[in-house]
Amino acid sequence: MGLFNKTIAVTGGRKGEEMRALIQKQGGKALIRPAQGTVFTNEEHVVQSLREIIENPPDMLIYTTGMGEKRMAELAELAGLEKEYNHLLRSIPIAVRGTKTLRHFKQKGITPQTVADRGTMNQLENALTIENQSVVLQMHGENVPGFIESLEAANNTVTTIYPYEHTPPEQAVLKQLIEEIENGQLDAVAFTSAIQVRYFFEYVDRVKKRERILTSLTETILPVAVGEVTEEHLKAQGIEHVLTPTTPRMGAMVMEMAKYYRNLASS
Structure with missing residues (x-):
């Protein structure tokens, strides 16, 4: 139960319910906030x-x-x-x-x-x-x-x-995600594809909140990537430290988060 009492925003929508189940199994709460539209x-x-x-x-x-x-x-x-x-x-x-x-x-x-x-x-x-x-x-x-x-x-x-x-994501969803980041309602944000990173930061720049969001994702909220490709895109946006599993899979990402918080609790 490494994610006990943790709230994780997931920016992928295609397997949102699968991610929700995996996070809940580890004791966490998942908020599905798709940062990409339909294919x-x-x-x-x-x-x-x-x-x-x-x-x-x-x-x-x-x-x-x-x-x-x-x-x-x-x-x-x-x-x-x-x-x-x-x-x-x-x-x-x-x-x-x-x-x-x-x-x-x-x-x-x-x-x-x-x-x-x-x-x-x-x-x-x-x-x-x-x-x-x-x-x-x-x-x-x-x-x-x-x-x-x-x-x-x-x-x-x-x-x-x-x-x-x-297609681009719904702006109302991105606005909600940014508000949740700013209000400290999240412990982590999990990105499941590189295109989600691009759409998210395009919107962040449009509403002129890059500095504030980068500060949150650097100091208080854990940025998580499903694999190296997504990690590269997050780092290109200015996020230096990203939690990434060695195997680029949804389940591996959730287990890596659970491991991270267990280690944090025991340190």
Whole structure:
């Protein structure tokens, strides 16, 4: 019961009830405050992109999520492009971000050439030593201009595909979360994806409360990230110390919080 008497705000909505149950099991109280909106797919755009890369194959395919590739495969099948798309995957070098994406491809019988096993874009960038090539980059719902600029600086041509995109969160929810932070109603804020960090701080900047929120998340409220990618985004916003489990899973994040507070109580 490491979270006894602790109130945790969770910024992910998709698995909010699952997170609530995990936190309650550890004796805590979960407040679900989604900092991202719904996910949708611009199917016409993705199918057109698939046709283009099948007709003019790139030198490399880069995938940032297994879920994104799965959606591309589904749309290829619906558009009658399944055979051509599968041939493309098996004839071109593939780079992937994260062990989940790697497992996804191995289940398809494909071994990627380049793997960033920590799952960060920085690691993927460092692992790629390509230049003068055409690259297709499957994005994970948000842009990564630094990564793309790095590829383009090496004279690579980059085409992006967004199999799924996110709508912004409800501003009323973000306003409520900020008020709870300011009023000291929370012990921790748990971010379950990098895009939540971006949307949250965009709103914080819009209402001109960055300094106050950063102070709270540094001095009185524990910032928690589900994995290294989300942790990197929090640190990029100016939060130096972030609690992050070694395994990027929701359950592992809750157990890491419980462990943190047990250690704190016994010190």
